[in-house]
Amino acid sequence: MNTGNSRKRSAAATPSPQQQQKHHAVMEEEDLDEDVFLEETLLQYEEDSQVLRELEESNAIKERLQKWKRPSLSQAYIAQTQSISFQQLEIDYIIAASHKELLPNSSGQAAILRIFGVTKEGNSVCCHVHGFEPYFYISCPPGMGPDDISRFHQILEGRMREANRNSNAPKFVRRIEVVQKRSIMYYQQQASQSFLKIVVALPTMVTSCRGILDRGIQIDGLGMKSFLTYESNVLFALRFMIDCNIVGGNWIEVPVGKYKKAARNLSYCQLEFDCLYSDLISHSPEGEYSKMAPFRILSFDIECAGRKGHFPEPTQDPVIQVANLVTLQGQDQPLIRNVMTLKSCSPIVGVDIMSFDTEKEVLRAWRDLIREVDPDIIIGYNICNFDLPYLIRRAEVLGMAEFPMLGRIRNSRVRVKDATFSSRQHGTRESKEITIEGRVQFDLFQAVQRDYKLSSYSLNSVSAHFLNEQKEDVHHSIISDLQNGNAETRRRLAVYCLKDAYLPQRLLDKLMFIYNYVEMARVTGVPISFLLSRGQSIKVLSQLLRKAKQKDLVIPNAKQAGSEQGTFEGATVLEARAGFYEKPIATLDFASLYPSIMMAYNLCYCTLVTPEEVRKLNLPPECVNKTPSGETFVKSTLQKGILPEILEELLTARKRAKADLKEATDPRVKAVLDGRQLALKISANSVYGFTGATVGQLPCLEISSSVTSYGRQMIEHTKKLVEDKFTVLGGYEHNAEVIYGDTDSVMVQFGVPTVEEAMKLGREAADYISGTFIKPIKLEFEKIYYPYLLISKKRYAGLLWTNPDKHDKMDAKGIETVRRDNCLLVKNLVTECLYKILVDRDVPGAVQYVKNTISDLLLNRMDLSLLVITKGLTKTGDDYEVKTAHVELAERMRKVG
DNA sequence: TGCCTGGCCTAT
DNA sequence: TGAGATAGGCCAGGCA
Structure with missing residues (x-):
């Protein structure tokens, strides 16, 4: 990477001194916030940073500050002759006196909403919204x-x-x-x-x-x-967002004349003003308004000098380095590369190194960087549970009352709260909740853990997995030694620290988290911060509330609204005819099964009829559906359900996003669209879960149990239809056999010997069976497995074919190869076995392979202890048990084969 | 040894 | 006040 080059580029991005000068002249005339801002900032330095005051004289510092700052406000903003449009990232509220001018008839305290965001020019915005009442x-x-x-x-x-x-x-x-x-x-x-x-x-x-x-x-x-x-x-x-039609991460416009510049700035934002909620214009995220503002993203990492053999503790161990990387959204090179070190540090090309004599100065410098750079999004790896709490606690221990002012509100401290997040999906997780007003925290550790199933979530292994890149090789135990060495050893530490700030930024880009999360916020309507800190159900609730509002429906607050607590029956898993199949197996799948059932049968809160009402209303039978689980719902002719409507919109929007994605050429537009189609798919699939969440906001087991009951009926119906129609009697060459099926899929052996013939019959069957269902329920031919090893329910492997010429890959489900609770040896052993069975078609060879491997291991216990980290071994200390398990597996494969 | 339960992780 | 669902395989460990 040519760092010299990128430095030039980033220098060009900030305004030239002449430009600054020009603005300065205008600003003096108008007495503007820019100027006040600068003055107050400088005052602040005088108050709490002696070192910086001394350095204030030096040009290097001025240059650095200039580079850190956001672009200046344009003339039109300053003169207030232009409406203010900005992309909003965070919305919160405070309690304060009502605005006398905007609300002359109001008195006392009121809730004032604060919207934080960024204009397309990259200016920060804090908008105080008045008049919206709870x-x-x-x-x-x-x-x-x-x-x-x-x-x-x-x-x-x-x-x-x-x-x-x-x-x-x-x-x-x-x-x-x-x-x-x-x-x-x-x-x-x-x-x-x-x-x-x-x-x-x-x-x-x-x-x-x-x-x-x-x-x-x-x-x-x-x-x-x-x-x-x-x-x-x-x-x-x-x-507020729902009532004003604001969705997470969308663009908001406040017309000229509708905003009042604040008399005193409460925040550090460049544009701060007051307005009425009724004057906000919320733009739906389409066309120009689907774009992203140039947010400032700060990625940081800290290093602490821990005592030997101990995990660093803020009460004892000092912070010795902080690395910072600032990137503008949409750019591929960072604007700022910076390391703050305790004690001297040798230069690193392209990196701004700031060295200090005391730890307090390091922390204060970081606080100043946050204030000057004014990041919209703060990212890092495990920052929410480690770096941020550590810094805050450490500053407390050092008695630095001025440190935790990291938010955008003047004289306001960050708030730290212990929180627990528990769900059946993620288990119970203790965490710290840190509020930094006006800035979004995005912890890559949390995001990766939520969105990907990996065997390890360390920064090192996640980076290796997604980026093919590793951390700098510095072991924890030597960090203190490096710090206590000289400028050269501390340089080595700084390079390590920088890399740990750099990798999260790379992950953010590679996994397109910004695009995906902003699109998810836009689709579901919740603020971006909810997506990491809250569960799935708030997203469905947000959509439900929005839709309900349009229809003048209101949502009760009762926990067990309309359903007795309890559990309900789920999907059918067809009996698995275990075996090794050497003829092609066709897989037929229902597309979005549960959403399409809800749409086809109009299942919703507002279409459900209680048994008493059924009798009382005497509804004609052609107007209602009785579900296989015994519930009654009216058809859409009487009342269209709003869940089906939400689902229709999500799925048609997804189709459109996918179509647009095909047309798109600009990689950024593509990223937005791909993020959107993914968000739409996930949202559609979580509606069913919301209705069945007995500890959720609005559970309705009548809906969820009806959905699964239709599903059970459909999979049985499909199996029967396939086996009845595709028979020798029916004019086909062989009798078809359904050998397995789970929830929304059936695996069919048509008896034909080639992939091509099986595909043809698969398509025919899918079309034929789809015709027997109500729209939009659709059975699709998906893929062929050939050959196919079916071990039991939810456990199988096969070579997957989507075109008749050659197989795509080996696909394994539920087997040791895809589970994360086995040691690597078991995993590799089984993978090798499957390879021999499926690709080489050599079942005896696979069994022999397992036996050989195990006897080799028995001969060499040293190798075994290095390779095997199994539950059997660690728990019982008896490695023989583990081996019998392997032999059993091989035996089973042999039997099945 | 077989049977049962709880824990873990996966399929859909 | 905050949390998508159920089905199901397999192992460890307790018990007779």
Whole structure:
């Protein structure tokens, strides 16, 4: 890599001194934030950094600061003659006094939303949004008139005051409106009914108010009455996004005249202003607005001088180096390469080295870098659970109160919270939650762990896997020695540290995380930060709330809405006729099985009919479907389900994205589109899981058990149809046999000897059977396995063919070769066996191979202990058990063969 | 030795 | 207040 070259390029990207000068003149005239910003920054240095003040004189520092800074604001922004468009990355809110000018009739404290983002020129934005109020719904008791509502309001206000005695809020319940809505639960004949929209002063009051209504309140004439609340568990920032049609990572525009420049800057952002929520224009992410702003991405890594044999602890072990890499989104070379070292460090070509005498200065310099560079996204490897908490704790230990001001809000500290994330999918994980206001944290460790199944998640092995690149070879144990050496040894450490900052950036690019995550945020509507910190269900809920809002439906907050807790029956796995098949096996698959079932049978919360209602309403049989699990849903002629509608939109959008992807030539556009089609597919598949999540937001087991019951029926139907139609009696050469099938697939032996013939029959069968199902359920011919080794349910291997000329690859499912709980020896042994069986077609040879390998190992125990790290060996200390397991495996293969 | 249970990991 | 689902194979370890 030519670092000299990239340095020149990055220098050209920042404005020339002359340009700066020009802006400066204008700015002085207008007394603008740029200038104030600079002044305040310098003041800050005087306050808390003596060393920097001394160096302030030096040109090197000025140059460095110049390079770190964002591009200056253009004239039009400064003069406020242009609307402000920016890509939003983060939205949060604060509690503060209402804006007098924008909301003259309001008083007291209010929630003010803050949207952080970047303009297409690369200027940072902090937009304070006023006037959006927290609210939720309850259904309106019948016969409630305006007087009753006003009385109800008074009672509720009183109860709220009682429950929040420490609060000095002038008012809790701002107002109660009657609105026409309908619950999303169950099919209902009347178009809508009255609901009360309860608007409260602050977001936290929603929870408190819900509690009161849950427990019940005394109402004249009605007695003690408890209320089911609706949409009372929607996080305030998400509520705002939904109501304003804002999706994660989209572009927002505030027209000229609609924004007021803040009198005092609360943030370090270049453009900071106030506006009303009703004046925001949210652009859907299409065309120009599907592009990405040039975010600033900081990748960093720290090194600590741990004591020998101990993992570094912030209470004792100092931070000795911090490496930083700053890259603009969309560029392939970093803008800044920097290392901060404790004690001197020899130069590294193309790297800005800052050396300090004390650890405090190192930490302070890093804080200053964050402030000056102003990154939108902070990345690294395991930064959320190691580097960031370590830095913060370490600064605490050193008594540096000024350190943890890393966010975009002036004088505001980062917040650290212990959090646990537990799901059946990922298990229970302890983690630290660190809030850095206005900046997105993206931990590559978390992202890779979520999105990829690997045997090891160390930075080294992940880099080797995806990048074919390894870490610099420096062992932990010698870090302290390198630090205590000289400028040369510390240079070696710095190179290591830099590489650890460089690899996460490479992974981010290679795996296209920015594109994929921004697209996921856009498709599902949640903020980007939710994608790493929250589960799958918030994404479905966000889509559901958006769709429900369009249709004037409201979502109840009840945990077991409409379904008794419990478990439900899943999919059918057809009996596996274990064996070694030397004739081609055709695989027929249902495309997106569960989504298409939900669409075909209109399964939704709002189409479900309770057994009592079925009797009461006396619905004509042609208007309803009774599912194989015994539930009733109305057909779309009476009421179209919103889950099916969401799914249709997701799947048609995916088709379009895939079509556009074919047309696209620009690699960036391609990346966006590929990220989008992936996000759309994942989203469609998680809707079913959402309805079956008994500990989720809106479980509905009637839906999920109906989905699986249709699935079971379909796979049995498919098996029967294939075996009935493709027979000698039916005019075919052989009788077809379904030898296996799982959930949405059947494996068929048509009896023909060639791949080509099997493909032809596979296609014919898929078309024929598809014709017997309701749209959009479709059975597709997918691939041929030839030969095919079926060991048992969920365990098989075969050579996979998608065209008749040559096989694509060897494919193995569920076998030791794909499992991560076996030692490498077992894995390699079995892979070799499969190769011999499937490619060489030599089953006795495979068995002999296993026996030979094992007896070799028996002869050489040394090799064994080096190679085998098995559960059997480590747990029992008896390696013989492990070997019997291998022999058994070989025996089984022999039997099967 | 066979039978059962819990833990782990995978298939879909 | 935060968490997609079930089916199923195989092993370790306890017990008789």
